Amino acid sequence: MKILALETSCDETSAAIVEDGRFVLANVIDSQASVHQAFGGVVPEVAARQHIERMNPCLDQVLNQAGMTLGQIDAFAGTLGPGLVGSLLVGANTAKTLSMLENKPFIGVNHLYGHVASNYLESDLKPPFLCLLVSGGHTQLIHVKTFSEMTIVGQTLDDAVGEAYDKIARLLELPYPGGPNLDELAQSGEDTAYSFTKAVVEKPFDFSFSGLKTAVMRRYEKALSEISTDSQEIQRVRRNIAASFQRTVVEILLQKTLLCAKSLDLYTWAIAGGVSANSAIRKRFQAFVNQPDSPYRLYIPPLLYCTDNAAMIGASAYFNPISRDLGDEVFSRVFQPRP
Ligand code: KG4
């Protein structure tokens, strides 16, 4: 079954054709990052208009890449939410229109189900497993019981990890998009230069990053006040703050994932969402599960499928083809109520 999927929830216009939920026949990601860079973040109205301009070229390109025509597509999928409403409407309405023109089913996909499903692409992963979802808007531990049945067992009480990355990146005067730039800066820093306390939360699988964010901000200001205005000195402090913040985040994520996996008896782990592109997270989790006698197995999507992309929407549409309609989710920021 070949699904043409569209993803436009934020600032990537993306189209993909995915076969049987696993095989990516074509995947086009047209990022608007350079347009939003001047504003230091995504401007929703600008993003929506950019999607309108970029959608048709993206569709042409994806069909060309796969060497297919619209008539050869079995179903059309589009992200319904959560995300920026104006942006979502472009991709979802385009997919729905194509499905009506071609007289084929339309499958509306939840963006977060999509991130989870990015782990099915080019892999053999099957539920049950524990998924750590870390994106710009969400941080969740999800018990994936079947392809369509998922329970959120823990989540952030305040900032998402990606949000914390982006805010600290802004503090360190790094350009948008903050997360990947902070990741790069951290690689040349000393990750034990500063230590930050980890938040204690009531439920053991929940997260909290706003205290860490404030602690990093205060420590940075203090460190700057203690040094001269020499630019090399300032650069060293920035690198060390970035590396120390990153180490703390990775430790929190690993600790919580392990605790949750032990409690639920889940030996297969997956990581998903934009922040799963982070080099330190990938390295630390990989090293942990690769220890001798480790009972754990880890799936992380290739970098291309970590940040927003339509291939993951195609995978989710195949494995969880519950057809929702636009009104159900397009205005919602909610993934699923807590159990
Ligand atoms: O999944 P995604 O593309 O969009 C959402 O659904 O939110 O995630 C975007 C988030 C942003 O906060 C971005 O800064 C972060 O993922 N991100 C990273 C890295 N690449 C993307 N954060 C840390 N390190 C990275 N390498």
Ligand code: ZN
């Ligand atoms: Zn996303």
